[in-house]
Structures are given as C-alpha cells and as structure tokens.
C-alpha cells in the first residue's frame with residue numbers, strides 16, 4: 001500500500017483567459033490527486049470546470065500555471081511525450097451521442113487506442129481485449145459489430161468508458177459523465193464507475209454539478225466558483241463541515257441530509273450496484 005499516497009496529478013496556479021473576456025475562466029487553480037483517489041469537482045454552470053479539465057488533458061493550452069502527471073510536465077511536453085501523456089490521461093465526456101463517431105463499430109471505437117498506441121497490433125488479440133473491456137463495462141460481445149446509434153444513452157456511455165480504459169490510463173477525467181442520462185440510468189453508470197475504481201484502482205477527476213453524485217463516488221471534493229477553487233477537502237469535511245459560504249449555499253440548494261427523496265435515490269444506487 002506504499003504507493004497509494006503518492007501524488008499522481010499536480011495542478012499548480014492554472015489560469016485560462018479567453019480573448020475578449022474580462023475575467024479568467026480558470027483563475028489560479030491548484031490541487032492534487034493521489035494514486036487511487038477520486039477528486040470531485042463541483043460548482044455552478046460556467047464556473048470553469050470543463051476548462052480546467054481540458055487544460056489538464058492537454059486539449060487546450062492554458063494561459064499560465066503547471067500541470068504535472070507523475071514526474072512529467074504536461075504543458076511543456078514534446079510531441080512524442082504528449083502522445084504518451086494522452087494515453088495516460090483519458091477523458092469521458094458528458095454527451096455520449098456526440099463523443100462517439102457514428103460511423104465506427106464498437107470494435108473499432110474501443111479498439112482504436114490499442115491500435116494507435118501499438119498495444120494490440122494483431123487483429124485477433126485486439127478483438128479479444130475489446131471483448132474483455134466490453135464485459136468489464138457490462139456489454140455483451142455481440143455489441144462488437146454494432147454502431148453507436150443502435151445503443152441507448154447509458155450503453156453509449158459504457159462504450160465511451162471502455163474506449164477510455166482500453167489504453168490503461170493512469171488518470172480518468174470525467175466531465176459530467178452522467179448528467180445527460182436519465183436518473184435510473186445515472187445510478188447504474190455511477191455504480192459502474194465505483195466498481196471500476198475498486199477493481200482497477202483507478203484515479204479520477206470527476207466533474208459534476210450534482211452534489212449527491214460526488215458524495216457517492218469521491219474521496220476528495222473541490223468546490224469551484226467563478227474560476228477559483230473556494231474550498232477543497234475530504235468528502236466528509238466538505239459535506240459534514242463546509243467552511244466556505246458558497247459550499248454551504250450549494251449544499252442548502254440540495255435536499256437536507258437524508259430526507260426521504262434522497263434516501264430513495266441512494267437506495268436506487270445500491271440496488272443497481274447489486275445488479276452491476
């Protein structure tokens with residue numbers, strides 16, 4: 001268990017300013033994620049969550065700050081280093097309808113990373129691995145030759161998760177991965193994340209605006225407002241003894257701890273966990 005407290009991701013003083021805007025979209029954001037840990041990032045729409053995620057994953061170049069994965073500096077990485085960093089940090093996006101190329105089969109969607117990174121160059125070995133990945137996310141091998149359009153939203157999100165996990169990333173960055181799904185399906189997909197986290201020892205940055213979702217899944221919670229992190233701490237601290245007034249406001253906006261509705265919702269989570 002010695003490696004568990006090791007820092008995997010270190011974000012320091014991250015700033016993203018878009019041209020023509022007065023305030024920075026991300027303004028001096030710093031946090032760490034340790035190996036095996038899940039950090040939940042919460043905050044209202046437009047506070048800078050997706051921008052933070054995109055800067056970390058190397059999809060946009062921030063105005064300032066540093067991002068380190070292990071010992072490697074993401075922002076000053078060379079082209080070849082960036083390729084291996086991209087493998088190490090995979091993203092799952094909110095909308096499984098636009099994030100999967102509709103023309104590709106599931107076999108190609110999930111197997112693409114294996115091919116690109118030379119992990120399973122041989123066709124049959126790649127196929128076997130894809131079947132294994134599909135099983136891991138709860139999809140049958142008969143999905144292989146089908147295309148995204150013939151799947152439901154929840155199933156598509158499972159395909160996106162299998163695709164992200166195919167290359168064995170060190171960090172999974174999830175940007176509102178259950179927000180576009182219907183509540184009962186949300187619970188199933190969340191349970192899948194929880195199972196995978198335990199099974200694979202995944203480290204995750206998990207963005208959500210739903211505080212119940214973050215409470216269910218995350219060890220650490222960061223609360224973001226207007227581009228800044230106003231509070232960060234363990235789940236129990238942030239939910240049990242919030243220090244910042246904005247965190248208290250967010251918590252007050254959701255049902256009080258453990259009312260019947262919330263109890264029912266958590267019950268749904270547990271029920272589907274048993275069936276995952």
Ligand SMILES: Nc1ncnc2c1ncn2[C@@H]1O[C@H](COP(=O)(O)OP(=O)(O)OP(=O)(O)O)[C@@H](O)[C@H]1O
Nearest residue numbers: 018021025043044045046047048049050051052209
């Ligand atoms: N490409 C861009 N050009 C200019 N401004 C942008 C761009 N992308 C985002 N912004 C602005 O940056 C701010 C942060 O946006 P971001 O998408 O990171 O927020 P968010 O917290 O992910 O919101 P949501 O919960 O709605 O997804 C917003 O004010 C947004 O309008």
Ligand SMILES: [Mg+2]
Nearest residue numbers: 049050051175
């Ligand atoms: Mg967003």
